[in-house]
């Protein structure tokens with residue numbers, strides 16, 4: 001059992017599994033970009049299900065309409081993150097130990113290293129001190145490695161590379177933690193607010209609302225806002241005619257007992273006490289006054305219509321349950337710039353209200369007791385209602401602003417008083433956002449460190465020649481892919497130590513000199529603590545990578 | 553709208569003309585490189601490089617190849633200048649950064665790609681990339697000028713954001729590096745296959761650097777591009793948070809940006825995994841480029857989402 005578990009754990013935390021899971025993640029993310037998703041476009045999902053009953057029978061049970069919350073997609077990313085944790089945790093320990101370990105011992109033959117050089121000491125200064133100084137200036141960690149009479153230094157730098165790698169992977173986990181916090185403690189809802197009207201942050205005022213399980217929806221943070229002014233402008237020129245050009249709303253916000261006037265635009269959300277208000281949509285509201293058969297005003301005010309095309313043809317329903325003796329309902333559309341032609345019928349040719357018209361059908365029926373069941377305000381339930389006719393045809397009313405129409409059979413009258421705009425507001429709280437954003441920032445930083453740092457080891461020693469002069473001998477090794485400048489470092493170190501001109505120093509490269517990379521194996525990768533060179537005082541003491549290369 | 557006139561043309565017209573000119577020049581450069589490479593088909597590599605002057609009967613072909621190589625590079629230089637003018641004047645005409653629709657994205661991306669190539673070509677040994685780069689850009693510009701072209705217009709309000717500009721700029725830069733990296737990976741695969749078969753002594757593969765050198769070059773490009781691409785996705789998410797009130801919504805464009813990102817993370821892991829270095833990593837890089845292009849163009853054409861704003 002224990003062995004079996006360990007085997008499973010080893011498999012999960014291997015690089016191959018990580019690779020496999022990464023590709024699985026890419027693969028499983030694909031269907032959601034082609035199949036409509038409930039969370040993104042719910043209407044298209046139901047349309048799709050109706051249009052493709054056969055596919056629907058496959059997609060529905062497999063969760064293809066909510067790919068990114070489906071069990072299989074979740075399994076892939078959770079496994080990936082499990083693998084990541086299992087992979088990274090041990091590496092933290094290794095890294096901390098590597099930080100505490102001094103640079104490794106001196107290989108017995110420096111000329112077997114990827115880059116090496118030797119040069120007689122010419123200057124009169126203390127060569128060891130000069131080498132030490134050069135290494136210090138170039139930010140190497142160093143330690144004296146004298147062998148008997150032969151002074152030597154081991155040096156290493158680039159510890160930040162592994163730090164960056166760890167930082168990146170750990171940050172990836174925290175990105176996910178941030179998202180989880182947002183999903184648990186955040187909420188998001190939308191409301192369509194007509195110019196001149198207001199919104200207060202209670203659940204009943206939302207048209208649509210979604211909250212995480214930890215949110216107390218009865219105690220949303222209290223504020224109210226009033227939409228004072230809403231300016232919308234469209235392109236009138238020949239290019240991209242009708243494209244939106246400007247949305248600019250002025251709102252009066254009351255929170256914490258103080259009232260301020262603020263500007264709300266697309267891309268410039270308001271923040272009220274940590275709650276964000278975004279301007280996401282706009283449309284038209286139709287102002288009507290409806291008198292019933294008894295001559296009383298049964299309804300008066302703006303009714304929100306929903307745009308259905310890019311020129312803002314908007315559908316809407318006006319329900320007048322209080323009209324007597326018959327209750328009334330109107331269903332139809334609003335055209336901001338109406339054109340009627342024989343082929344397309346009435347339609348709108350521009351999104352701004354240049355020639356506004358409403359077209360309505362009328363329904364009537366005996367009064368019904370309020371059922372208490374919440375009703376969708378955008379659809380008309382026609383049970384108990386009959387459509388009003390004019391002669392033999394169904395009655396259709398067309399009104400321009402200011403016009404009114406008297407309904408037949410003494411049902412009453414309707415007048416189209418005008419129109420105004422509504423703003424689609426999104427109100428949301430995303431408490432994990434800063435953790436997510438901060439983690440992404442840390443991840444990018446970690447990535448840069450991990451990809452651009454150059455972990456490198458240098459050794460230098462000073463051999464006394466038979467004639468009494470000193471010979472400096474140095475070599476270096478890069479510990480990451482595709483790094484440049486190793487030979488420059490070896491040259492610089494020898495030049496500094498010997499007090500000579502760098503130009504005159506010849507650096508020997510063995511096979512995998514820049515820009516060719518040393519081959520790295522999984523075994524080497526997994527044991528990539530500070531000890532790659534620890535055994536190098538044995539007889540054949542080139543670094544592991546060099547040996548492999550030699551074998552090829 | 554146009555404040556500037558160039559030779560009687562509005563800056564918008566001048567920009568379009570410059571892009572079309574660039575497309576033609578890139579095509580010519582590509583043809584020159586094709587001749588350059590074709591000339592080498594039967595030409596062995598000279599031992600000891602250019603210094604040895606033994607006439608092996610191929611000197612004519614070598615000369616022709618050299619001449620067309622220079623011609624190709626020269627045409628590429630002029631084409632790059634035309635491309636730069638096209639992009640800059642587009643911006644002047646629109647009085648904003650020229651990154652508001654597909655036409656503008658593609659022409660700018662091609663500009664960054666050719667600049668990236670020229671930096672390496674003029675500095676060092678990466679001229680062999682010329683044939684791939686010029687082919688890519690000739691196709692890219694050709695598509696831009698015919699399929700994607702739209703007249704100059706202002707941005708829709710959702711794009712009025714610094715984060716949008718940052719996002720696009722980062723996307724163009726990383727996109728250029730990823731594309732050049734992908735082309736290098738093709739070169740790597742060609743060269744590595746020839747090395748396996750032992751046929752590296754003649755023809756165009758002989759002119760490619762050793763496979764390890766190309767591999768390292770490709771890795772450097774990807775290593776540079778990956779953090780920038782990460783940043784691109786992050787900046788896009790921040791912009792989405794401002795514009796739509798959510799930083800991630802699994803919109804098709806976002807989804808494919810993530811897929812592309814995950815593929816390149818796979819590439820970096822593959823290079824650290826035994827048995828995946830070299831050939832497999834190069835193939836992953838190419839899959840990555842495919843995913844990048846699909847996101848760049850395919851998504852706008854085939855899938856409806858919030859990002860279809862770009863308009864073709």
Ligand code: HEM
Pocket residue numbers: 012013014015016018080081082083084085086087088165169172450451778817820821824
């Ligand atoms: C969310 C999933 C992951 C992502 C996005 C990711 C991304 C990356 C990236 C971009 C690098 C390149 C850094 C470099 O080359 O230095 C990298 C390196 C690395 N990753 Fe991951 N990784 C993920 C999961 C994992 C997992 C599950 C493991 C454990 C098996 C792992 C282990 C490593 C190791 C050991 C390196 C260093 C490779 C080297 O030394 O070159 N990663 N990762």
